[in-house]
Amino acid sequence: MRKQGKRVVKLLGCLGMLSLVISVSTAFAATPGSVIFQSGFESGSTLSQLDAQDDDITGTDTSYATKNNWVTDLEGNSQIGTFKIQYEGGAATDRYASIITDPAYSGNKVLHYWLKNATIQDTGFLKGRIQTSIYDETGNPQQSLNEMYYKVRLKLHPDMQKLESFSNAIPWLTLAEFWNDPTWTGSSYPFRITFGLNKDANAGSNKPLYFSVNSENMENNTRVEIWRADAKSFTVSYNQWITLEFYYKKGDASTGRFYVAATPSGGSRQILFDVKNWTYNTHNASPVGLANFNPMKLYTGEEYINHIRNNGGIMQLYWDNFELWNGWPQAVYQAESMTLGTTSGETLTNSSDVNCSGGVCQIFDSNGVGDYINYFANVSHDGKYDIKVGVKKMSTRGKFQMSIDGVNIGTAQDLYAASAQYTELTIANDVQLAAGDRRFKFYVTGTSGTGYQLGIDYIKIIPKD
Ligand SMILES: [Ca+2]
Numbered sequence: 001m002r003k004q005g006k007r008v009v010k011l012l013g014c015l016g017m018l019s020l021v022i023s024v025s026t027a028f029a030a031t032p033g034s035v036i037f038q039s040g041f042e043s044g045s046t047l048s049q050l051d052a053q054d055d056d057i058t059g060t061d062t063s064y065a066t067k068n069n070w071v072t073d074l075e076g077n078s079q080i081g082t083f084k085i086q087y088e089g090g091a092a093t094d095r096y097a098s099i100i101t102d103p104a105y106s107g108n109k110v111l112h113y114w115l116k117n118a119t120i121q122d123t124g125f126l127k128g129r130i131q132t133s134i135y136d137e138t139g140n141p142q143q144s145l146n147e148m149y150y151k152v153r154l155k156l157h158p159d160m161q162k163l164e165s166f167s168n169a170i171p172w173l174t175l176a177e178f179w180n181d182p183t184w185t186g187s188s189y190p191f192r193i194t195f196g197l198n199k200d201a202n203a204g205s206n207k208p209l210y211f212s213v214n215s216e217n218m219e220n221n222t223r224v225e226i227w228r229a230d231a232k233s234f235t236v237s238y239n240q241w242i243t244l245e246f247y248y249k250k251g252d253a254s255t256g257r258f259y260v261a262a263t264p265s266g267g268s269r270q271i272l273f274d275v276k277n278w279t280y281n282t283h284n285a286s287p288v289g290l291a292n293f294n295p296m297k298l299y300t301g302e303e304y305i306n307h308i309r310n311n312g313g314i315m316q317l318y319w320d321n322f323e324l325w326n327g328w329p330q331a332v333y334q335a336e337s338m339t340l341g342t343t344s345g346e347t348l349t350n351s352s353d354v355n356c357s358g359g360v361c362q363i364f365d366s367n368g369v370g371d372y373i374n375y376f377a378n379v380s381h382d383g384k385y386d387i388k389v390g391v392k393k394m395s396t397r398g399k400f401q402m403s404i405d406g407v408n409i410g411t412a413q414d415l416y417a418a419s420a421q422y423t424e425l426t427i428a429n430d431v432q433l434a435a436g437d438r439r440f441k442f443y444v445t446g447t448s449g450t451g452y453q454l455g456i457d458y459i460k461i462i463p464k465d
């Protein structure tokens with residue numbers, strides 16, 4: 001891969017108080033993640049028993065147009081080993097996973113976890129487990145997954161709230177787990193990242209659950225914590241869908257990354273964790289990729305399972321809309337759906353057009369140099385991005401300069417064409433953006449034709465790191 005001509009341009013913000021650094025590389029191919037598999041557990045997804053302690057899901061989920069087969073797309077992907085559901089103990093009267101109709105909406109199917117009794121013997125106590133496993137296996141390797149992103153919806157059954165009255169702290173209720181060089185393969189450098197729910201000890205009143213993450217080296221069967229973080233400012237809600245996004249990047253203290261974002265249904269997206277630290281064992285000189293992970297998991301001790309049951313409930317979760325990628329997905333923001341900022345006041349029209357993405361382009365009737373329109377788009381994570389814009393060119397169009405949060409990026413773009421033309425423009429590459437709402441401004445700088453209109457279809461940002 002060629003990488004050349006990297007230059008750093010330092011620009012002063014318009015207030016003269018901010019200084020932003022934009023680094024620009026040329027001839028560096030974009031490498032966004034590709035979707036590996038996606039399912040909403042809809043019709044065609046079939047859960048069936050493999051043996052007493054394992055189930056599988058097979059079939060094609062036709063609610064997604066592509067990458068929707070549990071066997072040929074998921075297990076058939078060259079970076080993925082095998083998928084199954086594991087229990088490790090008990091029977092269906094103690095625990096099960098099942099594809100059911102969403103109790104809140106009859107038009108939706110979801111994956112339901114039901115954990116009534118802990119049955120797995122550990123040292124001096126029992127534990128319970130229901131987990132999807134995406135694992136490296138002999139003959140079906142999963143060694144090259146150096147980056148991984150997935151999105152899934154989680155709904156905590158209302159019975160989960162009974163945990164708030166558990167008097168002691170809850171340090172362990174796993175919802176997802178990520179292994180590098182897992183201990184059960186007799187490996188030399190096991191490492192685990194655990195994402196789950198924790199709770200502090202009650203002191204006279206119930207305490208809320210909160211999301212937590214930690215990582216551990218396994219050293220001579222002893223767990224050594226490498227890093228941890230708690231998301232106590234995020235309110236964990238019950239009986240409400242929360243979209244979770246996970247990103248794993250294999251790396252050391254300076255190159256590794258583990259990220260989780262959460263978006264409650266109807267609420268705003270919050271980054272719970274963006275850890276830049278080890279994502280494999282700190283002693284491992286030659287780690288493979290993410291060979292084993294449990295993207296949807298319920299794994300915890302008997303006292304928490306029993307507490308819910310003893311209070312008239314059952315420990316339960318719902319999962320939906322699982323989408324797995326081998327890196328950050330690119331983000332496309334339709335002009336017609338973005339939050340509009342200030343404009344210079346000319347008419348903005350949603351123009352239905354089958355050649356426009358989403359069936360709509362926005363036509364801004366700017367009529368002179370200096371007119372402008374601002375859009376806000378939510379950037380998922382800190383990083384470098386290639387910035388592209390989908391446009392509809394016409395003879396009545398003008399030229400624009402794009403800026404992000406007041407800093408010009410790239411050069412002026414000419415939307416003039418003798419007749420209608422639909423094009424994706426590359427505005428700039430390797431632009432450093434911070435997570436959150438960024439302001440994308442189109443500023444009219446001139447025209448090659450007869451008018452100054454803009455025809456904006458979408459903004460696309462492609463993650464580069
Ligand atoms: Ca579904």
Ligand SMILES: [Ca+2]
Nearest residue numbers: 056057083084
């Ligand atoms: Ca399978």
Ligand SMILES: [Ca+2]
Nearest residue numbers: 357358360457
């Ligand atoms: Ca559009």
